[in-house]
Amino acid sequence: MGVDFDSVNKAFSKQSHHYDKDDEENIILQWMRKVVRGHVLNYLKKGDRILELNAGTGLDALYFSSRGHTVHATDLAEGMVSAINEKISKANAVQKLSCEQCSYTELNKIKQPPFNYVFSNFGGLNCIPDLMEVIKHLPLLLAPGAYVTFVVMPPVCPWEMSFMLRGNFKGAFRRFNKGGVKAHLEGEYFQTYYFTPSEVVKAFGKDFKKISLQGLASISPPPHNIKFQQKFPRAYSKLTKVDEKLSFVYPFNSWADHFILTMQYKGV
Numbered sequence: 579m580g581v582d583f584d585s586v587n588k589a590f591s592k593q594s595h596h597y598d599k600d601d602e603e604n605i606i607l608q609w610m611r612k613v614v615r616g617h618v619l620n621y622l623k624k625g626d627r628i629l630e631l632n633a634g635t636g637l638d639a640l641y642f643s644s645r646g647h648t649v650h651a652t653d654l655a656e657g658m659v660s661a662i663n664e665k666i667s668k669a670n671a672v673q674k675l676s677c678e679q680c681s682y683t684e685l686n687k688i689k690q691p692p693f694n695y696v697f698s699n700f701g702g703l704n705c706i707p708d709l710m711e712v713i714k715h716l717p718l719l720l721a722p723g724a725y726v727t728f729v730v731m732p733p734v735c736p737w738e739m740s741f742m743l744r745g746n747f748k749g750a751f752r753r754f755n756k757g758g759v760k761a762h763l764e765g766e767y768f769q770t771y772y773f774t775p776s777e778v779v780k781a782f783g784k785d786f787k788k789i790s791l792q793g794l795a796s797i798s799p800p801p802h803n804i805k806f807q808q809k810f811p812r813a814y815s816k817l818t819k820v821d822e823k824l825s826f827v828y829p830f831n832s833w834a835d836h837f838i839l840t841m842q843y844k845g846v
């Protein structure tokens with residue numbers, strides 16, 4: 579697949595040391611996380627077993643386990659896995675929350691199926707060019723009727739495209755690059771890839787049916803534009819209200835900073 583997993587691991591391991599602080603301080607990220615969790619809670623049932631992919635420092639894993647679900651959190655980056663383990667011992671959550679270093683391209687190594695829910699938040703899946711490398715493992719891990727929610731970055735992000743108005747054509751269309759876009763994180767470089775919702779639905783294939791598609795930050799700015807929120811907090815808050823109203827309607831469900839796609843496994 580040509581993915582530089584080593585650089586991805588190094589970059590996110592370095593980021594793990596300040597990840598939670600950055601997340602907590604960024605009001606845009608807080609709003610986005612709230613919307614994602616609300617979406618997932620629509621489909622989670624009491625006592626469901628969740629497998630989380632690219633779980634980062636385990637913010638969502640801890641949240642869902644504290645609501646009574648059993649969560650197995652996985653991530654490629656050693657630093658992220660250590661951060662999750664710290665949370666497990668601090669919260670004394672060992673009964674409900676477990677953790678394993680595992681790339682989502684190697685889910686055949688996961689030992690505890692069946693799961694009722696697979697969850698991946700905030701573009702972790704944008705680090706590979708072909709999502710079938712992940713999805714091909716899911717039928718072995720899922721109970722019939724299980725849900726899968728992927729939060730993925732699409733090529734069309736209206737806020738970024740507005741850069742065009744300021745003459746920044748490169749920034750406006752950067753996500754359209756067919757071979758992916760080079761990310762620079764914590765002194766490491768690796769390739770990232772953008773997917774339309776229909777490309778992701780197609781990658782799931784005939785064993786899954788599409789349940790819901792929701793846009794996340796179509797009109798309101800993405801997290802890296804936090805200066806807009808800091809300068810114009812009331813305007814920002816109004817934009818998020820518009821986003822919340824339109825997020826299930828085309829094209830706002832597809833043209834956004836991220837989209838939230840939920841699929842259901844039909845089972846065999």
Ligand SMILES: C[S@@+](CC[C@H](N)C(=O)[O-])C[C@H]1O[C@@H](n2cnc3c(N)ncnc32)[C@H](O)[C@@H]1O
Binds near residue numbers: 586587638652683701
């Ligand atoms: C932007 S962070 C999102 C983390 C978390 N889901 C959250 O909501 O905070 C992306 C995460 O994807 C992880 N990641 C990247 N490539 C991965 C892979 N091949 N397998 C598993 N995790 C991966 C990174 O280590 C990082 O923790």
